[in-house]
Amino acid sequence: MELAALLVNELAVDQVRGRRADPPADRRAALEAAFQRQGWTPSHALTSADADRLVDVAAALHLAFAGDVGALNQALVRHAAVPNLHGDPPVLAFHHPGADLVDAWAADAGTALAMVIGVGQGVRLRSCEADGCELVFFDVTRNASRRFCGLSCQNRAKATAYRARRRT
Numbered sequence: 001m002e003l004a005a006l007l008v009n010e011l012a013v014d015q016v017r018g019r020r021a022d023p024p025a026d027r028r029a030a031l032e033a034a035f036q037r038q039g040w041t042p043s044h045a046l047t048s049a050d051a052d053r054l055v056d057v058a059a060a061l062h063l064a065f066a067g068d069v070g071a072l073n074q075a076l077v078r079h080a081a082v083p084n085l086h087g088d089p090p091v092l093a094f095h096h097p098g099a100d101l102v103d104a105w106a107a108d109a110g111t112a113l114a115m116v117i118g119v120g121q122g123v124r125l126r127s128c129e130a131d132g133c134e135l136v137f138f139d140v141t142r143n144a145s146r147r148f149c150g151l152s153c154q155n156r157a158k159a160t161a162y163r164a165r166r167r168t
């Protein structure tokens with residue numbers, strides 16, 4: 001789930017917290033910086049070619065966050081998602097043991113979104129509601145009521161609403 005949101009937020013959104021987000025000049029570096037912020041160490045080193053191929057994956061995952069089940073199904077087929085036990089002791093993953101990194105990430109991240117949608121929790125796949133922000137997140141609040149990606153957007157939205165009230 002975190003991987004899906006990270007890929008979308010790094011590679012597929014045009015606006016972030018009220019600012020235009022130009023596509024990163026070096027996608028590989030942008031992804032590695034994002035992994036570091038999350039405290040993750042990917043199991044395989046990412047190449048620039050991988051990072052470029054992940055742009056299409058991120059676009060499909062972004063559509064899934066917007067409720068486009070067809071785009072998600074296509075991505076699951078394209079990247080050969082299949083439940084599979086890896087290693088010893090066996091660990092459940094959703095890609096073939098021989099899948100390359102892009103297929104593996106697409107299959108695992110896509111399956112995570114599919115499982116959320118498939119148990120009727122698609123409402124928890126959200127995009128920030130603040131103006132000028134398209135960041136996605138997984139809403140873990142009890143009643144699925146989170147509206148913003150973070151405090152800065154929440155505060156911006158509050159200020160906008162306050163100004164709108166003062167004008168009327």
Ligand SMILES: [Zn+2]
Binds near residue numbers: 016130
């Ligand atoms: Zn936001």
